Amino acid sequence: MKNIFSLNGKVALVTGAGQGLGAVMAQILSDAGASVVCASRTLSKANDVRDSILREGGSSISIQVDVGNAQSVENMVQQTLAEYGTIDILVNNAGVNHRELCVNMTEEQWDDVIRVNLKGTFLCSRAVGPTFIKNKQGKVINITSVIGSQALPTRGSYSSSKAAVIQFTKVLALEWAPYNINVNAIGLGYFKGRMNDSLNDPESILNRIPLGRMADPEELAGTIIYLSSEASNYVTGQTLFVDGGFLCN
Numbered sequence: 001m002k003n004i005f006s007l008n009g010k011v012a013l014v015t016g017a018g019q020g021l022g023a024v025m026a027q028i029l030s031d032a033g034a035s036v037v038c039a040s041r042t043l044s045k046a047n048d049v050r051d052s053i054l055r056e057g058g059s060s061i062s063i064q065v066d067v068g069n070a071q072s073v074e075n076m077v078q079q080t081l082a083e084y085g086t087i088d089i090l091v092n093n094a095g096v097n098h099r100e101l102c103v104n105m106t107e108e109q110w111d112d113v114i115r116v117n118l119k120g121t122f123l124c125s126r127a128v129g130p131t132f133i134k135n136k137q138g139k140v141i142n143i144t145s146v147i148g149s150q151a152l153p154t155r156g157s158y159s160s161s162k163a164a165v166i167q168f169t170k171v172l173a174l175e176w177a178p179y180n181i182n183v184n185a186i187g188l189g190y191f192k193g194r195m196n197d198s199l200n201d202p203e204s205i206l207n208r209i210p211l212g213r214m215a216d217p218e219e220l221a222g223t224i225i226y227l228s229s230e231a232s233n234y235v236t237g238q239t240l241f242v243d244g245g246f247l248c249n
């Protein structure tokens with residue numbers, strides 16, 4: 001039987017791949033057969049992820065990028081095309097968060113979150129657009145959050161940015177549907193890692209997760225491979241929440 005989840009021969013570009021969930025998704029996409037471009041703010045970290053993929057027998061390069069800077073994003077895409085000749089999958093994962101009550105949030109904190117999480121998603125999508133449109137195929141996967149759907153105090157900029165990513169996903173899905181391009185998002189619940197290491201009151205969060213625990217990063221595998229592969233060819237404009245049931249509350 002044909003493996004509709006295979007990514008053999010595909011080229012995946014993952015932003016924020018230097019650590020955390022981006023690094024894990026880069027490895028998962030490689031395991032599924034894709035060549036993976038590890039793009040991130042800190043090149044040394046992206047190099048480490050690339051080296052780990054190469055050690056496992058995969059194909060990978062690393063690129064330094066600031067997703068909030070149009071020229072830097074354009075360079076990332078040109079470097080990818082120079083190395084692999086095409087791009088099939090874009091994972092807009094790079095993200096930042098500043099937890100602060102709105103009354104205390106600085107303009108810089110607000111701008112930083114919107115610039116990376118929202119503008120970065122737009123800039124990277126726009127930069128791969130010509131390749132996807134020319135190929136009449138492509139998969140965009142935007143990483144958003146349950147906090148983009150459910151409000152939480154101290155998440156003014158983060159929640160706003162992630163809600164906007166959900167809406168941007170729908171707009172881009174409409175614009176690119178005529179070119180057979182799928183644009184979807186993954187809405188993450190609480191995953192173990194840096195973003196959640198400093199939660200003030202983890203118990204109160206755990207009490208609100210029906211499955212009763214935070215997720216292991218590796219539990220993203222099924223969803224990221226599904227949305228990257230031909231298995232999801234008739235799915236577009238959706239946000240698939242991987243949240244242990246959090247949004248059922």
Ligand SMILES: NC(=O)c1ccc[n+]([C@@H]2O[C@H](COP(=O)([O-])OP(=O)(O)OC[C@H]3O[C@@H](n4cnc5c(N)ncnc54)[C@H](OP(=O)(O)O)[C@@H]3O)[C@@H](O)[C@H]2O)c1
Nearest residue numbers: 016018019020021041042066067094095145188190191195
């Ligand atoms: N962890 C969770 O539970 C959770 C929940 C909901 C949503 N999310 C979302 O999932 C994504 C990954 O989260 P994570 O927990 O893995 O975060 P993380 O550990 O903080 O990693 C974020 C990555 O993004 C990179 N990055 C930040 N700003 C960038 C920029 N301007 N240009 C390029 N790369 C940049 C970072 O680079 P450096 O290495 O230089 O710092 C880092 O590699 C984010 O979009 C986040 O909002 C996470």
